Amino acid sequence: MFCSSCGAPIQESDAFCGKCGAKVGAPAATPPTSASTGSDGETDKLLAILAHLGGIFFGFIPALVLYLVKKDSPGWVLESVREALNWQITVIIASFACFLLSFILIGIFLFWVLLIANLVLCILAAVKTGDQVVYRYPFALRLIK
Incomplete structure (x- = not known):
């Protein structure tokens, strides 16, 4: 035997x-299957990171899509996606203000500052989200509650 x-x-x-x-x-x-090893946690973490990094290239669209997908499942992922969406809405409003100010030439400078701030803060948020921490953007309008 x-x-x-x-x-x-x-x-x-x-x-x-x-x-x-x-x-x-x-x-x-x-052997453990993928469902028992926490792949849902990894998927959620990836979606939250995607919400932040997607804003660099595609604006508010990735955060909006992920917010609509995750809005019925509360947790840190929903909070992170909501924060990314609020930040991207703030960037859109600030970009419009820069466009209006570009007629007096200061808006051109402010637009580049806004792009660099968006890049840096989105990367910082993605890194913090990788540790499953909800990153709060320092000066975002919190329109989506």
Whole structure:
């Protein structure tokens, strides 16, 4: 007779395997599946990071789509996506203000400052979100509650 866990030879009278300690007659331990290893947590973390980084390239669209997908499941992911959406709405409003101010030439400078701030803060938010921390943008309008 052999152990179902490690394959070592065992006696029929043994209750446990002498090599691995597994109970004799118990089914072998099955390897964990992707559902039991926390892949949902990793997927949620990836979606939250995507909401922040997507704002650099596509504006508010990724954050809005992910907010609509996650709005019925409360948690840190929803809070992070909501914060990213609020930030991107703030960037849109500030961009419009820069456009209006560009007629007196200061808006051109402010537009570049806004783009750099968006880049830096979105990357910082994505890094913090990787640690499953909800990043609060320092000067975002919180229109979506």
